[in-house]
Amino acid sequence: MADAPxxxxxxxxxxxxxxxxxxxxxxxxxxxxxxxxxxxxxxTLLRYGEGAHNAPICVLLREDDDGGVAFEYDRPASVFDQFGSDNVDAEAQQLDRDLQALLEAAAV
Structure with a gap:
């Protein structure tokens, strides 16, 4: 079997x-x-295709041994930036804002 580039x-x-x-x-x-x-x-990100394998965004809601609660995730704009697409970048930046607002609203 040949190795693919x-x-x-x-x-x-x-x-x-x-x-x-x-x-x-x-x-x-x-x-x-x-x-x-x-x-x-x-x-929208899935529709552009370039970043489809990185969507959906994974968010962890965790509770540590001391009872502290936190959300953890990787910023979509930093994940999708690797594809060099203006369309994907714009959507990912909006997704960053929406995700942060959503999780902050849930945390308070």
Whole structure:
């Protein structure tokens, strides 16, 4: 079997943590009630195709041993920037703003 040509490169990604003082279940429930607001941005990124393998965006809602609650995710604009597409970049930047607003609203 022949090896297909390939390349590898490092891509800088910005990681975000949004902390909450609320209990985990309260934050989870609030996120569930607000989550439909973000779906359009992900759908648009999938339509452009270049970044389809990076969508949907993964967000971790975690609770540590001390009861601290936080969201963790990689900024969409930093993830999708590697494709060099103005259309994808514009949508990813809007998705950054929407995602941050959504998670901050759920955290407070």
């Amino acid at each position: 390939h390349s590898t490169r490092a891509v800088p990604v910005e990681h975000v943590t949004i902390r909450s003082t609320k209990p985990f279940e309260d934050v989870r429930a609030k996120l569930a009630s607000l989550a439909p607001r973000i779906d359009d941005g992900i759908s």
